[in-house]
Amino acid sequence: xxxxxxxxxxxxxxxxxxxxxxxxxxxxxxxxxxxxxxxxxxxxxxxxxxxxxxxxxxxxxxxxxxxxxxxxxxxxxxxxxxxxxxxxxxxxxxxxxxxxxxxxxxxxxxxxxxxxxxxxxxxxxxxxxxxxxxxxxxxxxxxxx
Amino acid sequence: xxxxxxxxxxxxxxxxxxxxxxxxxxxxxxxxxxxxxxxxxxxxxxxxxxxxxxxxxxxxxxxxxxxxxxxxxxxxxxxxxxxxxxxxxxxxxxxxxxxxxxxxxxxxxxxxxxxxxxxxxxxxxxxxxxxxxxxxxxxxxxxxxxx
Numbered sequence: 450x451x452x453x454x455x456x457x458x459x460x461x462x463x464x465x466x467x468x469x470x471x472x473x474x475x476x477x478x479x480x481x482x483x484x485x486x487x488x489x490x491x492x493x494x495x496x497x498x499x500x501x502x503x504x505x506x507x508x509x510x511x512x513x514x515x516x517x518x519x520x521x522x523x524x525x526x527x528x529x530x531x532x533x534x535x536x537x538x539x540x541x542x543x544x545x546x547x548x549x550x551x552x553x554x555x556x557x558x559x560x561x562x563x564x565x566x567x568x569x570x571x572x573x574x575x576x577x578x579x580x581x582x583x584x585x586x587x588x589x590x591x592x593x594x
Numbered sequence: 595x596x597x598x599x600x601x602x603x604x605x606x607x608x609x610x611x612x613x614x615x616x617x618x619x620x621x622x623x624x625x626x627x628x629x630x631x632x633x634x635x636x637x638x639x640x641x642x643x644x645x646x647x648x649x650x651x652x653x654x655x656x657x658x659x660x661x662x663x664x665x666x667x668x669x670x671x672x673x674x675x676x677x678x679x680x681x682x683x684x685x686x687x688x689x690x691x692x693x694x695x696x697x698x699x700x701x702x703x704x705x706x707x708x709x710x711x712x713x714x715x716x717x718x719x720x721x722x723x724x725x726x727x728x729x730x731x732x733x734x735x736x737x738x739x740x741x
Contacts, residue, residue: 476674571676575691
């Protein structure tokens with residue numbers, strides 16, 4: 450029973466997030482690239498997506514973390530690492546280049562599948578291949594970070 | 595620099611929904627709503643028993659896109675499509691996949707959830723991907739003469 454609730458809440462959270470990505474126009478690569486083009490014709494809208502998301506999340510999160518445990522799980526699984534390593538910098542830079550080239554970050558890649566469009570399928574497959582390859586490589590190399 | 599197509603209200607509303615969705619996942623399951631991490635656990639799983647909720651979450655992401663179109667929130671939603679050529683789409687998608695797995699997070703995980711918890715790692719990651727994305731767009735649009 451609790452497993453069913455876990456699946457349903459995951460579906461609800463994903464749906465709400467996908468709706469947010471769509472309403473905010475984060476799924477429009479033209480808007481994303483115009484936002485990133487701060488030296489050209491600049492569309493600052495997406496800064497408000499970040500600001501809104503961050504404000505709401507930062508406001509609620511401390512109250513949630515005051516709880517002993519989540520509603521449907523034994524404990525909170527938060528990333529505890531704090532140190533800045535090479536991985537976070539190199540990964541961040543590579544991700545940014547990809548985002549700046551195509552105008553898609555992971556959320557919009559997945560939510561845009563709803564448009565059933567050839568180009569979006571191409572980005573999605575490339576994202577899946579890149580994800581698989583790098584996770585495979587990371588799992589098969591010694592942790593150098 | 596000229597300001598164009600500025601739509602602060604849908605951006606704020608949509609952003610708030612994203613923040614709310616991430617908070618809800620944390621409250622219900624104790625999980626961070628990092629989309630690249632959740633998807634990564636399906637594409638190359640570390641734990642075979644940890645896939646079903648990820649699939650539901652990803653399904654929800656697509657469902658959210660459908661609901662948006664059905665409800666007609668967006669006038670002219672049919673016009674949302676990729677704006678660069680196929681080779682750039684392929685390279686872009688590959689790099690987004692590779693970069694988010696190496697850097698353990700994307701715009702949602704680091705940019706929203708991580709910063710909301712004031713994680714220094716997420717701050718550095720966010721600065722790195724925002725910075726490199728701005729530089730990339732500058733090079734493509736203003737230096738290369740393409741696009």
